[in-house]
Amino acid sequence: MKKQWWKESVVYQIYPRSFMDSNGDGIGDIQGIISKLDYLQELGIDVVWLSPVYDSPNDDNGYDISDYRNIMHEFGSMADWEEMLGEMHKRGIKLVMDLVVNHSSDEHAWFIESRKSKENVYREYYIWREGKDGKEPNNWESVFSGSAWKYDDQTGEYYLHLFSQKQPDLNWENPQLRSEIYDMMKFWLDKGIDGFRMDVINFISKVPGLPDAPNPEGKPYASGHDYFMNGPRIHEFLQEMNEKVLSRYDAMTVGEMPGVTPEEAELYTGNDRNELNMVFQFEHMDVDSGAGGKWDVIPFDLPKLKEILTKWQTGLHGKGWNSLYWNNHDQPRVVSRFGNDSEYRVESAKMLGTLLHMMQGTPYIYQGEELGMTNVRFESIDDYQDIETLNMFKEKVQEGKAPEDIMASIYTKGRDNARTPMQWNATENAGFTAGTPWLQVNPNYKAINAEAAMKDPQSIFHFYKQLIELRKMNPIIPYGSFELLHGDHPTLYAYIRRYEGEELLVVGNVSNETGLFEAPEDVKINEEEKRILISNYGVEKMESAQRFELKPWEVRVYKYPAN
Known part of the structure; x- marks a missing residue:
């Protein structure tokens, strides 16, 4: 397997609106980001993925772009942006920008x-x-x-407009449009950025003729996914983009691709395909979604989650490359979603972080994840800002659904869960702004904030810092093979990584109860030479790794030479 810097990197996503406000207008900005770069350097991250900071009327919080070559005045100026890039590079941090080219703003x-x-x-x-x-x-x-x-x-x-009415879809069938987009990409790469995260990039090729989608339930509108996801010319377009732009720079690329399978991801990310480095897939993000989609919340099913992630780990091994994430600006907070955000918030956040970071792929940390920030419950729909959430609420009320039932779905899955301002300290508005924040701060900021976490050696922050260091020191983590153990176990998540004569055993207890791990018959752990790489509870050195009891939300990673 070819070694590359982006395979060994850890990425931190900044949602600029909510990260840090420097001028008291309640909106995060570029100078705010600059003021917190030492914090990111302390955490040890290699790459920042910055959500859009381009000119935008903000119908979809910057994902509706009216000028691809200018900075939104709320965030600052091009001079501020250039200063930020210089300050990042000075600290050894690379910058990946968002590329939103399935659609523009209707004000473009x-x-x-x-x-x-x-x-x-x-x-x-x-x-x-x-x-x-x-x-x-x-x-x-x-x-x-x-x-x-x-x-x-x-x-x-x-x-x-596959998204908001103010986000008309661009026509990728037009070579002139494609040429303009490639020129714009070069404009940013020539300024010194280190790559692109590509928003819904697998939507850019639509089926010719734009036919009606099947609509067996006779709904007013039908899902046209099969007609605009992974469309007929998608690989041709991405190969052209690679040839004309990406191949000329040492750039990292990740494509956001809803509905993609491991087989398709292999085509998008294969070493000899000349398309992208990696994709964001969403399959594991639908594990708690019922037949009615995202808002139809069903109980979390650990065996199902393991099955999905294993399919991706084994399906792309040696063929393509995975992105690893629990959170982003569109997803609820993982500690509230798959963990326990009250009694075992710290333990479950560390456990979930470990399970993800010990897999093969490039891990993404979303701002505040390293603090164990949680979902939020605003009292009224009027406190929410997200267009997807507001549209859904209106639609469901019109259908006769009870507002309290709709709110329960929003508390679990709404995008504003991820967008509440970053919790820096225990002062007013969590130290995010001296003004009125654009979106309310989560009331738990007095207990959960960066200042407190950095002072506490046992905090989630310091644990994430350790996870990042381990990836840099152990090639087995980015490059090793993956084998799932006890796939059907309802509460244990265990797997083995193997690489060049070394093995890692990773075991997490995804529950409020104690659990017992027993290695399968054919798995032989080298007890004499094993050592604990990381754990979120103290572990006795003499304790056997073949069979041990786990406390609630405990995780252990053992490293040992293969027998």
């Missing part, structure tokens, strides 16, 4: 021109269609609810 100059007339040179930069029988061109549903089409009076046609 291209779209303003595009909607003027059917003959406008920018018309073909977007996907315009005539209506069908007085209705939308097809029955596709937007990811954010409702129709994926919006009628425009100016030319009497509809444009496609």
Whole structure:
């Protein structure tokens, strides 16, 4: 397996709006990020993935871009951004920017021109269609609810928006558009950035003719996923992007790809494919979603989670590359989701972090994860800001669902769980801002904050710091093979990693009860030479690694030479 810097790196995602505010307007900004770079250096991270800071009307918190080459004034100026890049590089931290090119904002100059007339040179930069029988061109549903089409009076046609109405989809069939995007990518790479995280990049190729999607339940709109996810020209587009741009730089690339399988991921990330380095898959993020999708919350099923992650660990080993994550700006806080965020918050956060960081792939830490930040429960829907959440609430109320039942889903899965401001200290607004924060701070900030964590050697922060150091010191962690143990066990998560004559045994107890681990017959642990690499409770050196009892939410990693 080829060794590469991005395989051995740990990435930290910054959601700039919520990270640190330097000027008291309640919105995180670039100078705020600069002020906290020493903190990131102390944690030991190698790469920052920065969510969008480009010009945007903020309909979808910056994922609706009106100017790809300028910085949003709320976040600062290009001079601030250049200072930030320099300060990151000075500390040995690389910068990966968000690339959002499935859609732009409807306030982008291209779209303003595009909607003027059917003959406008920018018309073909977007996907315009005539209506069908007085209705939308097809029955596709937007990811954010409702129709994926919006009628425009100016030319009497509809444009496609797979997300918000203010996020019209770009037409990748148009070579001129693609050329403009590649030029924009070079603009940022030439400024010195180290790569791109590509937003819903597997949506850019749509099935020709944009046919209706099957709609067996007769809903107003149907999921068109099979017509715009992993579409017919996707590999051609990514190979062209690689040839024209990415191959000319030492850049790290990760594609956000809902609905991708390990077999497809191998095509996207294979060593000889000349597309991307790795993908974000979502399969493990749907483990607690029922038939009704994300908001249809079902109980957490550990054997199912193990099955999914094992499929990815073994499916891409030696063929492609995994991204490892529990959290991001679109996902709830993992300690509240799969852990115990009250009595065993610290133990379960450490355990979940270990299970992820000991796997093969590039780990991503989302801001506040290293502190064990939790989900939030705002009293009223009026306290929420996220467009997906607000649209869903409105739709479900219209369908006659009880508001308290809808709120229960939001408390579990809403995107604002991840977006509450970063908890820096115990002062007002958690030290995030001197003003009024754009989104309320989680009330538990007095107990859970960075200042307290850094002072406490037993904190989640220091534990994550250790996890990051271990990856740098042990090639078995990025490069070893993976074997799941006790796949059907309802509460134990155990696996073995193997590489060049060494083995790691990783065992976590995903429960509030004690649990017993017994190594299978064919697994022989070298008891004489074993050592504990990391654990979240004290472990007796003499204790056997073949069979041991685990406390609630305990995790242990043993390292030993293979027998």
